[in-house]
Amino acid sequence: MIIIRKFQPADFPWIIDIERKVFNEHDPYLYMKFYENYPDTFIVAQINGMIVGYVAGFQAGDGVGRIFSLAVHPLYQRRKIGNSLLNEIIHVFTEMHIKEMILEVRWSNIVAKKFYQKLGFFQYGIAEKYYNNAEDACLMKLRI
Template identity: 45%
Template structure:
């Protein structure tokens, strides 16, 4: 996302819910989803490269799922790059299942997206 799009997302989108991960009062990651009726659509999970491999992505996922439940969400979905096996494994660890594909979804390289769902939060 461009900086402008991201700022608009977190400041103006009433459907958006975001959390951050901090280490020593420094933001090292963030994650968010949109509330769509009783579903959550995960939009982003990002961890600074220097802090990857420390379980921060897992803590962000735990936080998203907890926040989703507090918002009345009963299922969650997301799209992930076909090549991003690390992210796919993280989502599988939390019970997400690959249930579809969006061909050419990512405009930067025309890569397919894997659509994943988790039901019964």
């Protein structure tokens, strides 16, 4: 059974593990800082006591919510866990009177672009050389 709930500090090692497996690009301690600043919009998915995915978002302006990071452990992908995490953060953002959500995704990350498009996100721009390796970011938005 999957439990979707708010991040707790004891989840931190699981988050680091998932981050290293899927991105390996953020300083993991950013996530603790993130929790200190935005505890309501740092959400995890738990199965049998293990954390298998997370989404970290924050209010980025008046009526705007931004996704900082979203990931599902490779062994648990394609089971609608990403979907459940995103739906939960949409719910929380809605309660915060947020009207639109934005995020950036690597231009080469076809899977994530498909994933977000399926949930109704659309591309509204490109940030050139946004990432450390000079890759462009696809800017995506969802009206909620």
